[in-house]
Amino acid sequence: MRKYYLAYEERYRKLHDEGLTWFSDIPSPELLDWVENNNISLEDEICEIGCGEGRDALYLSNKGYKVTAIDVSESAILKCKELARIKGVHIDLKVADALSLSEVTRKYKWVYSIATLHMLVDDNDRYNYLTSLYNLLEPSGNLLLVNLGDGEHERKTDITHAFQLQERNHSASGRKVMIASTTYRGVNWDYHKKELERIGFNIEEAFNTENKEYGKCMTVYLSKKGDDDSKRYLKQGS
Ligand SMILES: C[S@@+](CC[C@H](N)C(=O)[O-])C[C@H]1O[C@@H](n2cnc3c(N)ncnc32)[C@H](O)[C@@H]1O
Numbered sequence: 001m002r003k004y005y006l007a008y009e010e011r012y013r014k015l016h017d018e019g020l021t022w023f024s025d026i027p028s029p030e031l032l033d034w035v036e037n038n039n040i041s042l043e044d045e046i047c048e049i050g051c052g053e054g055r056d057a058l059y060l061s062n063k064g065y066k067v068t069a070i071d072v073s074e075s076a077i078l079k080c081k082e083l084a085r086i087k088g089v090h091i092d093l094k095v096a097d098a099l100s101l102s103e104v105t106r107k108y109k110w111v112y113s114i115a116t117l118h119m120l121v122d123d124n125d126r127y128n129y130l131t132s133l134y135n136l137l138e139p140s141g142n143l144l145l146v147n148l149g150d151g152e153h154e155r156k157t158d159i160t161h162a163f164q165l166q167e168r169n170h171s172a173s174g175r176k177v178m179i180a181s182t183t184y185r186g187v188n189w190d191y192h193k194k195e196l197e198r199i200g201f202n203i204e205e206a207f208n209t210e211n212k213e214y215g216k217c218m219t220v221y222l223s224k225k226g227d228d229d230s231k232r233y234l235k236q237g238s
Contacts, residue, residue, distance in 0.1 A: 111142070122159070145196075152188055
């Protein structure tokens with residue numbers, strides 16, 4: 001049986017065949033804030049998991065960062081390669097399933113993942129995904145996690161409907177398109193913090209954000225460092 005989180009591959013393939021991309025080329029504001037707040041040096045390498053068509057990775061590499069970007073969708077990585085070539089930037093791109101990232105053996109000081117965890121409906125899949133992110137970090141590494149949801153309302157879609165076509169508005173062209181539904185799981189802050197702490201992450205900050213691409217999001221700054229409780233200052237949803 002096809003894995004439900006491959007439904008985005010179907011969506012991308014259909015749109016790319018029609019000469020469209022799904023996402024805008026505007027980088028995530030949460031990513032820009034994280035890079036600035038952490039004063040990330042151009043010497044440090046950054047790894048993105050679930051890069052999609054690459055709007056964030058393309059932005060960072062254009063700014064001079066060395067970026068590795070991974071997605072389970074081959075079509076997404078092909079599109080990102082094409083856009084990188086057009087922009088004249090280099091990104092180390094890989095097709096890989098983040099639920100079992102055995103092919104990536106190196107570690108990073110900075111890892112981020114935008115709008116990917118919320119696609120994972122199954123508890124075990126979420127656990128494996130978060131474990132992969134944890135294992136990708138250097139001992140003092142940092143992770144930015146941004147996912148859809150308001151941190152209050154819990155909802156999950158039926159994974160057996162992930163590949164069903166649904167009519168959606170394609171925002172850049174204004175066209176109606178029939179694309180794979182994909183999946184969604186919104187969790188509340190209490191659940192989210194517990195699943196992160198169970199893996200061993202330190203939650204440095206956790207707060208609600210809102211952006212044009214996704215609307216309401218839950219944003220978390222995480223680290224792998226020690227057990228320094230003074231670093232745990234939770235803003236909203238604590
Ligand atoms: C909503 S899109 C977000 C794309 C990109 N981060 C952005 O915001 O433009 C979610 C992405 O997660 C990818 N994804 C889902 N499950 C994954 C997995 N197990 N491993 C790697 N990528 C995955 C999908 O293929 C899709 O590109």
